[in-house]
Amino acid sequence: xxxxxxxxxxxxxxxxxxxxxxxxxxxxxxxxxxxxxxxxxxxxxxxxxxxxxxxxxxxxxxxxxxxxxxxxxxxxxxxxxxxxxxxxxxxxxxxxxxxxxxxxxxxxxxxxxxxxxxxxxxxxxxxxxxxxxxxxxxxxxxxxxxxxxxxxxxxxxxxxxxxxxxxxxxxxxxxxxxxxxxxxxxxxxxxxxxxxxxxxxxxxxxxxxxxxxxxxxxxxxxxxxxxxxxxxxxxxxxxxxxxxxxxxxxxxxxxxxxxxxxxxxxxxxxxxxxxxxxxxxxxxxxxxxxxxxxxxxxxxxxxxxxxxxxxxxxxxxxxxxxxxxxxxxxxxxxxxxxxxxxxxxxxxxxxxxxxxxxxxxxxxxxxxxxxxxxxxxxxxxxxxxxxxxxxxxxxxxxxxxxxxxxxxxxxxxxxxxxxxxxxxxxxxxxxxxxxxxxxxxxxxxxxxxxxxxxxxxxxxxxxxxxxxxxxxxxxxxxxxxxxxxxxxxxxxxxxxxxxxxxxxxxxxxxxxxxxxxxxxxxxxxxxxxxxxxxxxxxxxxxxxxxxxxxxxxxxxxxxxxxxxxxxxxxxxxxxxxxxxxxxxxxxxxxxxxxxxxxxxxxxxxxxxxxxxxxxxxxxxxxxxxxxxxxxxxxxxxxxxxxxxxxxxxxxxxxxxxxxxxxxxxxxxxxxxxxxxxxxxxxxxxxxxxxxxxxxxxxxxxxxxxxxxxxxxxxxxxxxxxxxxxxxxxxxxxxxxxxxxxxxxxxxxxxxxxxxxxxxxxxxxxxxxxxxxxxxxxxxxxxxx
DNA sequence: CCCCAACCGATTTTT
DNA sequence: TCGGTTGGGG
Numbered sequence: 001x002x003x004x005x006x007x008x009x010x011x012x013x014x015x016x017x018x019x020x021x022x023x024x025x026x027x028x029x030x031x032x033x034x035x036x037x038x039x040x041x042x043x044x045x046x047x048x049x050x051x052x053x054x055x056x057x058x059x060x061x062x063x064x065x066x067x068x069x070x071x072x073x074x075x076x077x078x079x080x081x082x083x084x085x086x087x088x089x090x091x092x093x094x095x096x097x098x099x100x101x102x103x104x105x106x107x108x109x110x111x112x113x114x115x116x117x118x119x120x121x122x123x124x125x126x127x128x129x130x131x132x133x134x135x136x137x138x139x140x141x142x143x144x145x146x147x148x149x150x151x152x153x154x155x156x157x158x159x160x161x162x163x164x165x166x167x168x169x170x171x172x173x174x175x176x177x178x179x180x181x182x183x184x185x186x187x188x189x190x191x192x193x194x195x196x197x198x199x200x201x202x203x204x205x206x207x208x209x210x211x212x213x214x215x216x217x218x219x220x221x222x223x224x225x226x227x228x229x230x231x232x233x234x235x236x237x238x239x240x241x242x243x244x245x246x247x248x249x250x251x252x253x254x255x256x257x258x259x260x261x262x263x264x265x266x267x268x269x270x271x272x273x274x275x276x277x278x279x280x281x282x283x284x285x286x287x288x289x290x291x292x293x294x295x296x297x298x299x300x301x302x303x304x305x306x307x308x309x310x311x312x313x314x315x316x317x318x319x320x321x322x323x324x325x326x327x328x329x330x331x332x333x334x335x336x337x338x339x340x341x342x343x344x345x346x347x348x349x350x351x352x353x354x355x356x357x358x359x360x361x362x363x364x365x366x367x368x369x370x371x372x373x374x375x376x377x378x379x380x381x382x383x384x385x386x387x388x389x390x391x392x393x394x395x396x397x398x399x400x401x402x403x404x405x406x407x408x409x410x411x412x413x414x415x416x417x418x419x420x421x422x423x424x425x426x427x428x429x430x431x432x433x434x435x436x437x438x439x440x441x442x443x444x445x446x447x448x449x450x451x452x453x454x455x456x457x458x459x460x461x462x463x464x465x466x467x468x469x470x471x472x473x474x475x476x477x478x479x480x481x482x483x484x485x486x487x488x489x490x491x492x493x494x495x496x497x498x499x500x501x502x503x504x505x506x507x508x509x510x511x512x513x514x515x516x517x518x519x520x521x522x523x524x525x526x527x528x529x530x531x532x533x534x535x536x537x538x539x540x541x542x543x544x545x546x547x548x549x550x551x552x553x554x555x556x557x558x559x560x561x562x563x564x565x566x567x568x569x570x571x572x573x574x575x576x577x578x579x580x581x582x583x584x585x586x587x588x589x590x591x592x593x594x595x596x597x598x599x600x601x602x603x604x605x606x607x608x609x610x611x612x613x614x615x616x617x618x619x620x621x622x623x624x625x626x627x628x629x630x631x632x633x634x635x636x637x638x639x640x641x642x643x644x645x646x647x648x649x650x651x652x653x654x655x656x657x658x659x660x661x662x663x664x665x666x667x668x669x670x671x672x673x674x675x676x677x678x679x680x681x682x683x684x685x686x687x688x689x690x691x692x693x694x695x696x697x698x699x700x701x702x703x704x705x706x707x708x709x710x711x712x713x714x715x716x717x718x719x720x721x722x723x724x725x726x727x728x729x730x731x732x733x734x735x736x737x738x739x740x741x742x743x744x745x746x747x748x749x750x751x752x753x754x755x756x757x758x759x760x761x762x763x764x765x766x767x768x769x770x771x772x773x774x775x776x777x778x779x780x781x782x783x784x
Numbered sequence: 785c786c787c788c789a790a791c792c793g794a795t796t797t798t799t
Numbered sequence: 800t801c802g803g804t805t806g807g808g809g
Contacts, residue, residue: 426785
């Protein structure tokens, strides 16, 4: 494809062609910024720039992957494959694998996620004998995150009287000590949290000029997407790297800045031209995505914000339908309305499930929506919430894996040292922690010498033996990792640690689902190894896999069957688009959030969030709200969102104005709204107790027929499939049989090895070649 | 040391 | 209503 420039409009083309020097592209919603970025990179490559010299920072890994594919289709795969693309976190995690030893970290450092960090923090707060109600672990971490994102190290904090006083005033005079303890603890564990990935990168670039120089030469061309959502730490990294060549192109839209709560600094984009006085500015104002009504309504909304760059988003698209507004009586009613709209429009307009998205402010709102969709038999997928990798059984399994590559990882150690139970209790752990601290050893090193040290610590011989066994177990697999692939090692480990048996014993629906999740983890390891082996610069190591899952976001997960209605928070919907979008829960204290109505800045961010939500829609949007909602275990009354009033009525079509605004108990009722309590006033005449019950009856878990939680956003296990899997195992596979595998396709069984309870099959696949599969896990279907 | 029952807190958004 | 944590009994 050589005439790609013809596919662009005037400002887009200019932005693509301006490859040298600083460039800012202000891209209104739906104005084709991905297209600009893609062709800009393709253009660079066509001009002869080496792919190795291009760094492109995206907001999600999925965006990076998609962009890489699109570039491949323009310039060819061999050109595109060497591009550096990814999120800030994943790109710099990768660089830190090489450079972190400069700061004394192991190159196989662990990445602590939020859960790990909270767990570390809880321990610190307990150990320091501080009140957990004043020093709330999450809150404290949030504060530390702020410091880190502003490059305030422990030392800088200790010298900053203003900060110290602010914390003292906030009833937290020990913040400095906590901060120090937390940083030391992570360092000792060979671990970095998310903020460290950026902070330590900055530290290296500042302290080691030769390293900075290396990456400045390496990344001669830098592009940053969603620049409005970069924080100070990210800003400094970009600035440092770009300072030699200044071939920096940032793309963003100040109207879509929605991450201030985690440190995003809108000033980064607002003052780009101050940083780079000769920067060229290209505003993209033509929206190709949405109907005219949606574009205008969105402009109307955002005009209520004071802080913004001037721009005028317009579209040549048709006017389209008005935005439908539905006033529901309860959250269940709201969900039912949405589900039936989806159902009807699918049929009448030949739309598919994937054409619809339901967006909401908080993850908790998905419940009612899921229930309604399930009742109608509409397939859906929930993004976000507790992600797959945060599930307990997965975290446990991953903790074992983490220990293999970084034995000092204290969180991982503590997580699995007694799971499955091997007789190492809390008392022992406390003794170990104290001893490790005194002797300046890591837990692992301490326990590694436990036979010698046990008497001095006060641990009896039996317990010492158990501890020693644990260490030997881990060591055994560390050795195995050198000669076997990641999948085999993990599988063996899952068995040897009794991890699988412990799960198998639990025959409750939750237990079965847990086992299936572990199976799915195994599959994803296998998939990862396969995938990386096909890539020339692939990294099929265990640490590669762990890094991958630590930084994977929910938006990154791909579902093999993606023709489903999409449910997600507005935050997660950033960058996506859908023909029909429902924005649910437009109520005061929900959207805008109760926590964000106190300052103008907060409220403006909520409004931008609303703007983002609406501009996801291509063809048509719905606003829904309810007069009552099930929250915190009871029903509360709700007021419509102030944002609804801000939208000019000319863009709206009220769907059920016939419902009296005045609360009464008229019989709108059972046929329309089923078992929904008919009206709030009626509810008031009831004591609250029975009322709560009547709603509780329809709560998802109360009468859910199937035991497997469909809320899993990660490759939900197909029941039929797993049933046939197990029957295949029990019926016994035979040599010569034809089978189908989810990932590898059709194949023939060549050989069977091992005892019946743990059988391996050698299968020759038509497309994937010969594979050895563990029948306990491989999802096989026998076809002849 | 392990298991179970009672209790408390949660809901703003996420790399 | 849920899930995680804590404390007491076995």
